[in-house]
Amino acid sequence: xxxxxxxxxxxxxxxxxxxxxxxxxxxxxxxxxxxxxxxxxxxxxxxxxxxxxxxxxxxxxxxxxxxxxxxxxxxxxxxxxxxxxxxxxxxxxxxxxxxxxxxxxxxxxxxxxxxxxx
Numbered sequence: 001x002x003x004x005x006x007x008x009x010x011x012x013x014x015x016x017x018x019x020x021x022x023x024x025x026x027x028x029x030x031x032x033x034x035x036x037x038x039x040x041x042x043x044x045x046x047x048x049x050x051x052x053x054x055x056x057x058x059x060x061x062x063x064x065x066x067x068x069x070x071x072x073x074x075x076x077x078x079x080x081x082x083x084x085x086x087x088x089x090x091x092x093x094x095x096x097x098x099x100x101x102x103x104x105x106x107x108x109x110x111x112x113x114x115x116x117x118x
Contacts, residue, residue: 006048007039013053013071016078020057027059031074
C-alpha cells in the first residue's frame with residue numbers, strides 16, 4: 001500500500017506597516033508565503049504548484065493575494081530579511097535611524113537651590 005497526497009506549509013516572511021486597503025487603518029500586515037508539495041508516506045518531496053504570497057491585516061483580518069514580484073518589492077522596502085533571520089552586517093547601515101547617533105552621557109544631578117538663602 002502506498003500513501004501519497006499533498007501538504008502545505010505557510011512561512012511568515014515579514015511584518016510590514018502598511019495602510020490597509022479594506023479598513024483604511026495604518027496597521028501591521030503579515031507577508032506570508034504558502035508552498036504546496038507532493039508527499040509520499042507523509043514526507044514532502046517536491047512543490048506541485050507555484051508558491052502563493054499573501055498579505056493579512058492584523059487590525060481587521062482581511063487578506064489579499066499578491067504576486068511574487070510585489071512580495072519581493074515589499075520585502076526590499078520593509079527590511080529585506082525574514083523575521084528572526086536578519087543579522088546586522090559589519091560596516092553596513094542598519095534600518096535604525098538612531099544607530100548612527102552617539103549615546104548621550106547622563107548628566108550629573110544638580111543640588112536643589114534654596115530660594116530663601118541670602
